[in-house]
Amino acid sequence: MLASTAWAQSVAPGFPAPARTAHAVVPHAASCHNGASFDRFLAGLKQQALADGVSQRAIGEAAPYLVYDQGIVNRDRGQRVFGQVFTEFSGRMAAPYRMQQGQAHIRTYAAAFARAEKEYGVPPAVIAAFWGLESDFGANMGNLPTLRSLVSLAYDCRRSERFIGETIAALKIIDRGDLTPEEMIGSWAGELGQTQFLPTHYFTYAVDYGGHRNLLSNPEDVIGSTANYIASGLKWRRGEPWLQEVRVTAPNDFPWDQADLTIRLPRSKWARLGVKYSDGRPLPDDEMPASLLLPMGRNGPAFLAYANFAAYTEWNNSLIYSTTAGYLATRIAGAPPMQRPTAHVAQLPFSELRELQQLLVRAGYDVGKIDGVMGQQSRSAVKAMQIKYGLPADSWPTAELLARMRGPRAQPATAAAAQSVR
Structure with missing residues (x-):
């Protein structure tokens, strides 16, 4: 996509x-x-x-x-590139009406959703969330x-x-x-x-749930084909979660550098670090690996992202989009609305995000394309510089970090440090 x-x-x-x-x-x-x-x-x-x-x-x-x-x-x-923070984007794209429409479509096409889940292991809410985000359930497919x-x-x-x-x-x-x-x-x-x-995806993954493969006008085919693509193309793991909202109960002592999609720890370990479900319930004391995802840094919403979240980042590598899609699926499945930040979380303007990327490259880090988009490479480089300056290493680009990098203290990264974030 x-x-x-x-x-x-x-x-x-x-x-x-x-x-x-x-x-x-x-x-x-x-x-x-x-x-x-x-x-x-x-x-x-x-x-x-x-x-x-x-x-x-x-x-x-x-x-x-x-x-x-x-x-x-x-x-x-x-x-x-449109500069929206996650709460703004998800507030529009995962709005209550889209959640309600997703639930209604699951009821309307219950047989097709049940068949798709049995054959491919993909929950109805996951399919419905992509369906709603991509075209408003067929209302906006392009012309x-x-x-x-x-x-x-x-x-x-x-x-x-x-x-x-x-x-x-x-x-x-x-x-x-x-x-x-x-x-x-x-x-x-x-x-x-x-x-x-x-x-290429249409030809490879489209299935016939009602006459012949037609993903433009046959909702049953849309459901089955989307499930096939998620399961076969994106390697969905049957019966496993994808995203769950959590909160950090001891933020002053938390190792923020561990909050990274490239780092997976058992839920028991996250629990010992003070991570709980958003409603205060304890995490299961088990070995299921998960990453702590902070789409807006330590002051914004927090999620545990499981192995199945990789399907979302493969579908669309925008972190804002993939997190919104996963969150919307949890809402359709019955999760409550996420907790909003208690204070405003500032986002750097697009021009300053590009400047920060340029400074990171000058300091020896590989951020990929300098485009103002904070992808995984940019976020990893931000985290490395936060560690260097003794700032909370939550990978969120801030005005304080930009000011530090503009100043005389900004020194080139060592080759080893640069390599570590690539």
Whole structure:
């Protein structure tokens, strides 16, 4: 999944829509294709599809839709990051109405949910949460020709190989008889269906729960296919939890550097450190491993993230999105609303997050792309610098840390320290 339609509409209102001209704009020859024109590139893509088993009939049916749209490429290049803290984002995306709709859909399609859970081991609430976040249960799937989006992104040089594969997968979907080219309407990024599958996922994981595989209009197929993808593609562990809200009862003495998705401790160990369920109940005294997840640092909400939480970060690597999806699933399953921070948790502006990343790189740490997004690499580097400066090492970027790194005390990290957070 590149970006859910419902999510994109929620956090990016008014984002300019891609061009929808009747005649596609002919692009300049792309350097990554040895200067080949789009028509020449497309001829090669069709030959590659034939070699990969797609029939000439399917390619012929799709041909009128395999046209270039510069507006799609512009939109892909112009994606923006919206700076929302977790409580703000989850408050919008995991709102009570979406929880209630999820519960209602579980009742309406009880047989399909029961079948999916029996076959794949994925709880109904987990499926329903993704369904609601990705498209508001089919209400917002996008309205753009999928083949046009895919082939335009395939010709663009940024992720060409990936979208060549997605275009061929879309042709295989047509060849299999799941959808016709004109039925392939979806998001600008080429995703299809009510849980926004890329064509490779659609072709691999779509199952038939009612006639033929149709993830655009058949809710039963949506339920079964989403369960199949979560179980088979994302390695869901049957019968295990995914996320539970907790609280730290002794924050002044807590080893905040242990709060990291890369660190797993038995629940018995977390209990001894003073972690309890949010309602004050003790954690089980067992060896089930879990990570302490602090999406807003030590002053924000806290969760135990289990092995199944990896399915969420694989679905979408945005920590805010994945935590929201896991939290919404717990709400649909009957968990109470999470506790809100007792005080305001400040988030650095986007420009300062990028500056912090630049300073971390200058200090010798690998943060991945300098984009203002606090992914796992950036959070690990932040934690290392917090340890260096004697600050609570909760991986949350603060104005105090930025000020320290701007000052004369900021020294390059040792090679060993830099390596430790990569």
